[in-house]
Amino acid sequence: MTTTVMVHGAFCGGWAFERFRRPFEAAGHRVIAPDLPGHAAGDPAGAVTNLSMTDYAAAVAALCESLSEPPVLVGHSMGGLVAQLAARRVRPRALVLLAPSAPWGVAGSSFEEAATAFGIQMLGPFSSGAVEPDLGLMKRYSLSRMPKGERAPILASLRPESARALRETLNWWLDPFMTTSVGPGPLGAPALAVAGEHDLVHPPATVRLTADRVGAGFLQMPGMSHWLVGEPGWEEVARRVLRWLAEEARAAA
Numbered sequence: 001m002t003t004t005v006m007v008h009g010a011f012c013g014g015w016a017f018e019r020f021r022r023p024f025e026a027a028g029h030r031v032i033a034p035d036l037p038g039h040a041a042g043d044p045a046g047a048v049t050n051l052s053m054t055d056y057a058a059a060v061a062a063l064c065e066s067l068s069e070p071p072v073l074v075g076h077s078m079g080g081l082v083a084q085l086a087a088r089r090v091r092p093r094a095l096v097l098l099a100p101s102a103p104w105g106v107a108g109s110s111f112e113e114a115a116t117a118f119g120i121q122m123l124g125p126f127s128s129g130a131v132e133p134d135l136g137l138m139k140r141y142s143l144s145r146m147p148k149g150e151r152a153p154i155l156a157s158l159r160p161e162s163a164r165a166l167r168e169t170l171n172w173w174l175d176p177f178m179t180t181s182v183g184p185g186p187l188g189a190p191a192l193a194v195a196g197e198h199d200l201v202h203p204p205a206t207v208r209l210t211a212d213r214v215g216a217g218f219l220q221m222p223g224m225s226h227w228l229v230g231e232p233g234w235e236e237v238a239r240r241v242l243r244w245l246a247e248e249a250r251a252a253a
Contacts, residue, residue, distance in 0.1 A: 001028060001029070001030050002028065002029050002030070002071070002072060002093070002245075003029070003030045003031075003032065003067055003069065003071040003072070004021075004024050004029045004030070004031050004032070004071055004072040004073075004074060005031075005032050005033075005034070005060065005063060005064060005071045005072070005073050005074065005092075006020070006021060006031060006032070006033040006074045006075075006076075006079075007034075007036070007060055007073065007074065007075040007076070007079035007080070007082050007083050007086075008033070008035070008036065008039070008076060008077075008079045009075075009076045009077030009078040009079045009080075009101075010077060010078040010161045010165070010166065010169075011133040011138075011158045011159055011160070011161045012039070012079075012157070012158065012159070013035045013036075013039045013040065013041065013157065013159065014033035014034055014035050015033075015157055016033075016076065016154075016229055016230070017031070017033040017074075017076075017229055018230075019229065019230045019234060020228075020229040020230065020234060020237075020238055021033060023235065023238040023239065023242060024238065024242065027242055029072070032063070032071075034059070034060070034063060036056045036059060036060075036079075036082070037051055037055055037056065037059050038051055038159075038162065039159055041157075041159075043159070045130055045159075045160050046129070046130050046160070047130075048130050048159075048160055048161060048162040048165070049129050049130050049162065050162070050164055051162040051164060051165055052162070052164055052165060052168060052179060053081065053082065053085060053165050053168045053169060053179050053180055054085070054179055055165075056082045056085075056165065057082050057085035057086045057089065058089070060073070060082055060083065060086040061086040061089035061090045064086065064090045064092065065090055069093070070090070070091060070092050070093045071092055071093060072092060072093050072094045072095075072096065072245060073086065073087060073092040073094070073095050073096070074096040074098065074241075075095075075096070075097055075098065075100060076098040076099060076100075076228065076229050077098070077099050077100065077101060077142075077201065077202065077226065078101045078165070078166075078169055079100075080097040080098060080099065080100025080101055080193075080210075081100055081101035081102070081103060081169060081180060083095060083097065083100075084097065084100070084103055084182050084187065084214055085103075085180065085182060087182075087187045087188075087189060087191075088182055088183055088187065091188055091189050092189050093189065093190075094189055094190045094191065094192075094245055094248055095187060095189050095190070095191040095192070095214075095216070096191070096192050096194070096241050096244075096245075097191065097192070097193040097194065097207075097210065097211075097214075097216060098194050098228045098229060098237070099194065099195060099196060099199055099201065099202045099207065099226050099228050100193060100202060100207060100210055101169050101170075101180075101202060102202070102206055102207075102209065102210045102213075103172075103180050103181060103182040103210065103213060103214070104172040104175070104178050104179070104180040104181035104182070105172070105181065105213070106206065106209045106210055106213050107206075107209075129163050130160035130161065130162065130163065131160060131161050131162070131163045131166060132160050133155075133158040133159070133160070133161070135155050135158075138154075138155060138158065139151060139155070141200050141201050141225075141226060142201060142225075142226045142227055143155075143226075143227055143231070144198075144200075144225045144226070144227075145198075145224065145225045145227065145231040145232060145233075146227060146230065146231050146232075147232075150230075154230075168180055182213070182214060185215070186214060186215025186216075187214045187215060187216075190248045190252075191211075191214055191215060191216035191217065192216055192217045192218075192219060192241065192244050193207050193208070193210055193211035193214075193216045193217070193218050193219070194207070194219045194220075194221060194228060194237060194240075194241070195207035195208070195218070195219070195220050195221070196220075196221050196224035196225045196226055196228055197220055197221060197222050197223055197224055198223065198224065198225045199224070199225050199226045200225070200226070201226040202226065204220050217244070219240060219244075221233060221236070221237055221240075224237070
């Protein structure tokens with residue numbers, strides 16, 4: 001049985017994969033969708049204070065190391081960057097990046113990305129606290145294609161995010177420690193990066209640059225935006241990913 005570890009994005013938890021995991025489980029995968037440190041429903045609001053992307057990657061790597069065989073790593077948004085960093089620590093069976101945040105050295109390609117990075121910097125260059133989710137921005141960008149009636153439970157489940165982790169991700173050029181660097185060359189495992197055609201959070205052009213940086217294939221989903229794990233069309237995303245995984249498994253046999 002293939003084990004698949006699904007890594008959620010900023011402000012979220014493992015619950016983000018409630019829909020997306022089902023086709024994988026139906027295909028025989030054992031799916032694990034952990035909460036990153038400080039993101040569990042019972043954690044206090046300040047639990048993410050001072051947590052780094054390094055902490056998130058170490059937690060995912062430790063989970064992978066505890067398994068009997070290398071898993072498939074699936075990461076969404078910021079979780080896609082966490083998955084990239086973890087993949088340098090423990091080589092996964094395969095790596096799937098859904099609308100991933102870019103690693104150190106990959107510049108954004110849109111005004112929205114630049115504006116978001118500026119907003120994070122305005123928190124202060126040394127801010128280490130917890131940032132509350134901006135529900136308006138979530139509705140406008142991340143959940144732009146979600147039916148209104150289905151947004152409410154997602155918005156109610158959002159949690160504060162580490163200002164440090166956000167700064168390391170979105171303002172990498174100001175990080176002298178190069179925290180989100182994935183090092184030189186491909187990641188060493190079969191990899192696929194998926195972008196939504198209309199994603200403004202991580203546009204296709206940026207995701208393609210990320211794919212090139214880590215040696216991944218690139219797939220653009222027509223008509224889709226950022227919430228690839230649950231917005232209309234998510235079933236096709238899952239189907240395409242599962243087909244790609246099956247093809248990679250046959251090639252490796």
